Amino acid sequence: MSERVCDIALTVNGESVVETIEARQSLVDFLREKLSLTGSHVGCEHGVCGACTVRVEGVTVRGCLMLAAQCDGAKVDTIEGVSDSGEIADLQQAFEKRNALQCGFCTPGMLLTAQELLSSGAIPSREKIREHISGNYCRCTGYHAIVDAIEAVAQARAGSAR
Numbered sequence: 001m002s003e004r005v006c007d008i009a010l011t012v013n014g015e016s017v018v019e020t021i022e023a024r025q026s027l028v029d030f031l032r033e034k035l036s037l038t039g040s041h042v043g044c045e046h047g048v049c050g051a052c053t054v055r056v057e058g059v060t061v062r063g064c065l066m067l068a069a070q071c072d073g074a075k076v077d078t079i080e081g082v083s084d085s086g087e088i089a090d091l092q093q094a095f096e097k098r099n100a101l102q103c104g105f106c107t108p109g110m111l112l113t114a115q116e117l118l119s120s121g122a123i124p125s126r127e128k129i130r131e132h133i134s135g136n137y138c139r140c141t142g143y144h145a146i147v148d149a150i151e152a153v154a155q156a157r158a159g160s161a162r
Helices: 028-033 080-084 089-097 106-119 128-130 144-157
Strands: 005-012 015-022 053-056 059-062 075-076
Touching: 015 028, 028 053, 053 106, 059 106, 080 106, 089 106, 089 144, 106 128, 106 144, 128 144
Parallel strands: 005 075
Antiparallel strands: 005 015, 053 059, 053 075
16 A cells, blocks of 8 residues: 655745655654754654644644644744744743753753743743643653743843843
């Protein structure tokens, strides 16, 4: 039995990409296997852990639940793209400074999710931060340092850094 294939054209981290893929290939597998963008991780493969988080058309999605074929014509941003552009440099520094990362497996998804929350420019409460990142599992940090880092960046971006 032959695999069904399809052609897709999309923009990944600002670069045009045209590929022939298996119709059933997930977005995270496409990014990792076809484009060697391995920052987004494959964790639970059920959309629960958040390790596969990427942005599609400016909104974070679970790359394990979305088919690459669904992204035909879309703009996709990975952790590599937002990191290389400097968009999350302050978040990365805050995560490092506040020891909000340990093994690093959840960190790319956590950073993209935090950036989505902070993109509104508002200063979210600690409760709102915890709620927003609740779909991203971290087995190492206990979340307190992650919330501290996100809160600090929110305040700094709003001009009221402590």
